[in-house]
Amino acid sequence: xxxxxxxxxxxxxxxxxxxxxxxxxxxxxxxxxxxxxxxxxxxxxxxxxxxxxxxxxxxxxxxxxxxxxxxxxxxxxxxxxxxxxxxxxxxxxxxxxxxxxxxxxxxxxxxxxxxxxxxxxxxxxxxxxxxxxxxxxxxxxxxxxxxxxxxxxxxxxxxxxxxxxxxxxxxxxxxxxxxxxxxxxxxxxxxxxxxxxxxxxxxxxxxxxxxxxxxxxxxxxxxxxxxxxxxxxxxxxxxxxxxxxxxxxxxxxxxxxxxxxxxxxxxxxxxxxxxxxxxxxxxxxxxxxxxxxxxxxxxxxxxxxxxxxxxxxxxxxxxxxxxxxxxxxxxxxxxxxxxxxxxxxxxxxxxxxxxxxxxxxxxxxxxxxxxxxxxxxxxxxxxxxxxxxxxxxxxxxxxxxxxxxxxxxxxxxxxxxxxxxxxxxxxxxxxxxxxxxxxxxxxxxxxxxxxxxxxxxxxxxxxxxxxxxxxxxxxxxxxxxxxxxxxxxxxxxxxxxxxxxxxxxxxxxxxxxxxxxxxxxxxxxxxxxxxxxxxxxxxxxxxxxxxxxxxxxxxxxxxxxxxxxxxxxxxxxxxxxxxxxxxxxxxxxxxxxxxxxxxxxxxxxxxxxxxxxxxxxxxxxxxxxxxxxxxxxxxxxxxxxxxxxxxxxxxxxxxxxxxxxxxxxxxxxxxxxxxxxxxxxxxxxxxxxxxxxxxxxxxxxxxxxxxxxxxxxxxxxxxxxxxxxxxxxxxxxxxxxxxxxxxxxxxxxxxxxxxxxxxxxxxxxxxxxxxxxxxxxxxxxxxxxxxxxxxxxxxxxxxxxxxxxxxxxxxxxxxxxxxxxxxxxxxxxxxxxxxxxxxxxxxxxxxxxxxxxxxxxxxxxxxxxxxxxxxxxxxxxxxxxxxxxxxxxxxxxxxxxxxxxxxxxxxxxxxxxxxxxxxxx
RNA sequence: GGGUGCUUAGCUCAGUUGGGAGAGCGUCGCCCUUACAAGGCGGAUGUCGGGGGUUCAAGUCCCUCAGCACCCACCA
Numbered sequence: 003x004x005x006x007x008x009x010x011x012x013x014x015x016x017x018x019x020x021x022x023x024x025x026x027x028x029x030x031x032x033x034x035x036x037x038x039x040x041x042x043x044x045x046x047x048x049x050x051x052x053x054x055x056x057x058x059x060x061x062x063x064x065x066x067x068x069x070x071x072x073x074x075x076x077x078x079x080x081x082x083x084x085x086x087x088x089x090x091x092x093x094x095x096x097x098x099x100x101x102x103x104x105x106x107x108x109x110x111x112x113x114x115x116x117x118x119x120x121x122x123x124x125x126x127x128x129x130x131x132x133x134x135x136x137x138x139x140x141x142x143x144x145x146x147x148x149x150x151x152x153x154x155x156x157x158x159x160x161x162x163x164x165x166x167x168x169x170x171x172x173x174x175x176x177x178x179x180x181x182x183x184x185x186x187x188x189x190x191x192x193x194x195x196x197x198x199x200x201x202x203x204x205x206x207x208x209x210x211x212x213x214x215x216x217x218x219x220x221x222x223x224x225x226x227x228x229x230x231x232x233x234x235x236x237x238x239x240x241x242x243x244x245x246x247x248x249x250x251x252x253x254x255x256x257x258x259x260x261x262x263x264x265x266x267x268x269x270x271x272x273x274x275x276x277x278x279x280x281x282x283x284x285x286x287x288x289x290x291x292x293x294x295x296x297x298x299x300x301x302x303x304x305x306x307x308x309x310x311x312x313x314x315x316x317x318x319x320x321x322x323x324x325x326x327x328x329x330x331x332x333x334x335x336x337x338x339x340x341x342x343x344x345x346x347x348x349x350x351x352x353x354x355x356x357x358x359x360x361x362x363x364x365x366x367x368x369x370x371x372x373x374x375x376x377x378x379x380x381x382x383x384x385x386x387x388x389x390x391x392x393x394x395x396x397x398x399x400x401x402x403x404x405x406x407x408x409x410x411x412x413x414x415x416x417x418x419x420x421x422x423x424x425x426x427x428x429x430x431x432x433x434x435x436x437x438x439x440x441x442x443x444x445x446x447x448x449x450x451x452x453x454x455x456x457x458x459x460x461x462x463x464x465x466x467x468x469x470x471x472x473x474x475x476x477x478x479x480x481x482x483x484x485x486x487x488x489x490x491x492x493x494x495x496x497x498x499x500x501x502x503x504x505x506x507x508x509x510x511x512x513x514x515x516x517x518x519x520x521x522x523x524x525x526x527x528x529x530x531x532x533x534x535x536x537x538x539x540x541x542x543x544x545x546x547x548x549x550x551x552x553x554x555x556x557x558x559x560x561x562x563x564x565x566x567x568x569x570x571x572x573x574x575x576x577x578x579x580x581x582x583x584x585x586x587x588x589x590x591x592x593x594x595x596x597x598x599x600x601x602x603x604x605x606x607x608x609x610x611x612x613x614x615x616x617x618x619x620x621x622x623x624x625x626x627x628x629x630x631x632x633x634x635x636x637x638x639x640x641x642x643x644x645x646x647x648x649x650x651x652x653x654x655x656x657x658x659x660x661x662x663x664x665x666x667x668x669x670x671x672x673x674x675x676x677x678x679x680x681x682x683x684x685x686x687x688x689x690x691x692x693x694x695x696x697x698x699x700x701x702x703x704x705x706x707x708x709x710x711x712x713x714x715x716x717x718x719x720x721x722x723x724x725x726x727x728x729x730x731x732x733x734x735x736x737x738x739x740x741x742x743x744x745x746x747x748x749x750x751x752x753x754x755x756x757x758x759x760x761x762x763x764x765x766x767x768x769x770x771x772x773x774x775x776x777x778x779x780x781x782x783x784x785x786x787x788x789x790x791x792x793x794x795x796x797x798x799x800x801x802x803x804x805x806x807x808x809x810x811x812x813x814x815x816x817x818x819x820x821x822x823x824x825x826x827x828x829x830x831x832x833x834x835x836x837x838x839x840x841x842x843x844x845x846x847x848x849x850x851x852x853x854x855x856x857x858x859x860x861x862x863x864x865x866x867x868x869x870x871x872x873x874x875x876x877x878x879x880x881x882x883x884x885x886x887x888x889x890x891x892x893x894x895x896x897x898x899x900x901x902x903x904x905x906x907x908x909x910x911x912x913x914x915x916x917x918x919x920x921x922x923x
Numbered sequence: 924g925g926g927u928g929c930u931u932a933g934c935u936c937a938g939u940u941g942g943g944a945g946a947g948c949g950u951c952g953c954c955c956u957u958a959c960a961a962g963g964c965g966g967a968u969g970u971c972g973g974g975g976g977u978u979c980a981a982g983u984c985c986c987u988c989a990g991c992a993c994c995c996a997c998c999a
Contacts, residue, residue: 006961189996196999214999227999261998269999278997338999384927388994391926395995485994520935522992577961590947591936595928597992599935603948610961621958666937670946685958774965780953781965787954818956871943878942883979892942892980899943 003623003733007609007616009580010540012729017129020728025746026134028072028475035071036475037063038459038508039135040483040491043082044142045089045120048127050517050525050600051484053535057588058514058665059482060133064721065660066479067134068750074475076462077128077135079121081144083408083451084178084345090116090407106406113407130536132581132724134746141462143454144409151461152454153412153425155502160423164361165401167413167421171280172400174353175343176298176313180404181357182343183450184397185490187350189339196336197321198266200329201226201243204251210235210243211331213265215338216276217324218316221248221304222293225271227282230256232267246329247320248305255286274354290354298351313351358402358411358447365497366393372496372506381512381663382594385485392489399494401450408448416442456494459507472503480663481508484516512663515597520571522599528556530564538605541578544569576602582723583609589722590673592665611673612726615719618681619730622708625692626735629709633702640808641687642707644766647759648679649711653751656718669722676715683770684711690815709736714751768802768839769809775837775844776817782860783835783846783853790820794845796831797909798824802842836861836913841905843913854917861914865907872903 037059067073090113091101101109159165172181197217200209228235239256273283274290295301298313324330341350370393372378380386414422414430424430463472499507519531530551548568552561586608591598652675659668691704720727731745834845835857878884
């Protein structure tokens with residue numbers, strides 16, 4: 003066995019063997035357990051967020067599988083409409099081609115090609131993480147079966163009156179030239195201006211001043227509004243102004259919406275290009291004048307001079323022209339929120355179009371109820387508040403997109419514009435008894451990507467067929483996802499699941515935080531602070547890392563700064579940490595309600611943990627030959643009982659934490675057990691036992707405990723660190739017999755409770771104090787660990803003697819005293835350094851070894867600490883209220899504690915006095 | 924304007940129903956002790972953001988202020 007752990011040597015082998023062995027398909031007839039992977043973009047690459055999320059899902063899946071559940075982790079990818087279309091369009095652009103040039107069919111074929119080429123990348127990366135998804139069930143949102151589910155849901159919703167086509171203002175992305183849902187629009191706080199424009203009164207010399215942040219839209223104004231109670235404008239209501247430049251007369255109306263305090267108290271109304279104005283237009287029956295093309299250039303509805311200008315050009319031109327006419331009163335700086343498309347970054351334009359909508363209110367009502375009555379639980383629970391908040395204010399969902407990549411809307415039109423919705427053209431013709439010669443054309447638009455994602459929990463399982471998988475695995479057990487898509491995805495899955503699969507899609511939703519960089523910054527390509535999880539696993543050189551970060555930057559000017567910062571932060575690049583260390587790191591960081599900062603040193607810490615585990619196994623294997631499988635069961639020794647008890651409680655705690663999705667606590671518990679209990683103490687104790695010439699039965703008991711504990715620890719760690727645990731487990735002597743048995747298929751360890759654990763815990767604790775005391779004196783007095791020192795014991799009890807009798811061999815091995823002598827009652831001790839074990843004093847005589855002043859200083863420090871604690875306990879106990887009101891057991895505990903503190907203090911004080919006197923003598 | 928979360932050691936974070944402030948990393952000292960120097964042993968380090976309240980007792984519950992972050996929202 004290699005002296006050090008080298009992850010790259012073991013991971014590929016096990017990935018291959020697990021998959022070949024069909025380990026990831028659900029098997030057995032245990033209670034089903036199912037997790038749906040949030041399908042990543044098919045052409046995307048794995049980022050830290052995925053790795054984090056996938057690590058957690060895999061921990062749950064592997065754990066449940068080991069518990070005997072028929073576990074299915076359903077994999078697959080999403081077609082990601084806009085994102086994928088943009089990527090392919092950009093690729094075409096580089097090749098000097100364009101989507102429009104190709105035409106729809108050729109373009110879609112091009113995207114499929116792209117998907118075939120690059121679609122395997124993210125699934126390969128998922129494999130690298132050790133994700134135990136059932137690859138045989140991999141799905142894609144545009145698979146035939148899933149597309150069928152999409153059409154089925156669309157048709158049924160339409161028939162239920164929950165899908166309709168409507169003409170309204172939508173969020174229009176003029177760069178992508180498609181409608182967007184509300185969720186795809188992000189508000190960004192930006193610095194702008196507030197322009198005060200003068201609108202002359204019709205048939206009068208007076209002017210009305212309106213304030214606006216978008217002067218270019220004035221060409222589409224169809225009214226000016228004031229507050230009905232605003233004294234300044236009472237006389238004007240009902241009259242009209244002459245709209246400058248456009249030379250149209252528009253009315254002055256009164257509406258509560260207007261805030262008299264803001265600007266001039268007078269608002270221009272552009273119903274076709276502003277959501278508020280649109281609503282006001284409806285209230286006052288105002289005409290709508292659309293002045294934009296779908297690329298946000300001015301159209302023919304404006305005077306010839308402005309036609310064809312972009313929004314930006316139009317603004318300048320309008321302002322200049324107004325100014326020239328003396329109609330620009332003033333310009334103020336003004337901060338405002340600007341809506342931008344989440345993909346393109348373009349300023350979104352409210353734009354009047356025909357789109358398809360889902361009526362969400364009835365669906366949302368059912369979806370809220372499912373969370374209210376606990377059929378779905380958010381973990382942590384506070385996310386349910388966010389969910390309610392949104393669901394109660396939900397707007398209808400615009401589901402049509404003017405894209406080519408996606409599920410085409412199953413609606414057909416005849417020449418008269420009649421709409422026919424159906425599963426396919428044939429069905430539509432049959433259903434509406436349409437003549438075979440009547441020309442029909444299908445809606446050009448595709449559905450919002452999230453429409454098919456919303457069906458994922460049941461479409462992947464075979465719906466609308468009543469498949470066995472659907473029957474077995476739906477509702478799924480838990481969804482693991484980020485808070486950023488609660489609205490996009492989680493809420494919509496709940497709505498669709500309840501309506502079509504007739505039950506909740508999952509029973510719990512575990513919401514994790516965002517993975518940020520070490521400084522708490524969001525990772526992004528443009529900031530140049532992204533970290534590829536695969537690079538953490540395999541390691542990457544500094545220069546390669548820099549190169550990766552500066553490649554394909556939107557703003558190449560940033561390359562230099564990014565390079566500098568990267569070199570500074572990672573002068574050595576990343577060392578290879580291995581998948582297990584990365585996974586364990588994620589688990590350890592997965593606490594509730596907090597984003598996680600990814601710090602390389604922490605991963606390295608867990609790589610060291612892997613190495614520790616590796617070497618602990620190596621140690622055990624050195625003794626494998628001595629293990630006699632046929633040895634009769636001996637009475638387990640003290641240390642054996644102690645470690646078995648610790649193993650038992652560890653296993654229980656880990657399972658409890660996992661039930662509650664406290665991955666951090668589970669990981670911490672395992673880390674502590676393996677490193678501190680098993681390696682630091684038990685292996686050292688076992689070493690001593692095995693080295694001594696004691697009875698062979700005792701050695702065999704130790705060996706049995708050693709190997710069994712190690713095997714169980716590997717089992718408990720397996721969901722977190724699948725590769726190294728599988729590798730090490732195979733090497734254990736008890737595993738050698740059955741070479742086909744893999745840990746991935748093993749049962750979750752359930753170590754037995756130890757009957758007389760209390761005694762073992764107390765005695766080992768006593769031993770730890772004893773050994774620790776001597777070590778501390780050595781360390782502080784600069785006595786080399788190997789140098790033998792005589793030890794005297796004073797103030798001991800029969801119990802101390804009994805315990806020493808049980809642990810003498812270990813103490814001699816671990817603390818290396820030259821000799822141990824029990825002082826008789828009243829026997830004078832030489833001046834010594836002191837440690838306390840309970841009330842017994844462990845003394846190491848000063849002669850020649852110990853610095854008297856240093857020991858006095860040390861004692862003073864100890865005494866001061868004791869005095870501080872003592873004072874606080876005394877304070878409590880001398881408080882009558884505490885004694886009378888606190889529970890009796892708490893009071894009793896404090897009394898006991900005070901007695902202990904006082905005894906300890908007395909012992910040390912006595913010791914100090916002694917040294918002091920001897921000094922004077 | 925509504926809503927949520929965070930503030931604990933130099934750094935990153937645990938601290939479950941109120942009852943002796945913890946871990947990892949870093950740091951300091953000693954040690955290449957035959958599983959592991961990616962290691963061992965030991966040490967130091969905290970007005971638990973500020974203020975107020977409830978309580979015998981508050982990092983933990985309540986109020987308030989401050990700072991940071993995020994989400995939602997139609998003020999031109």
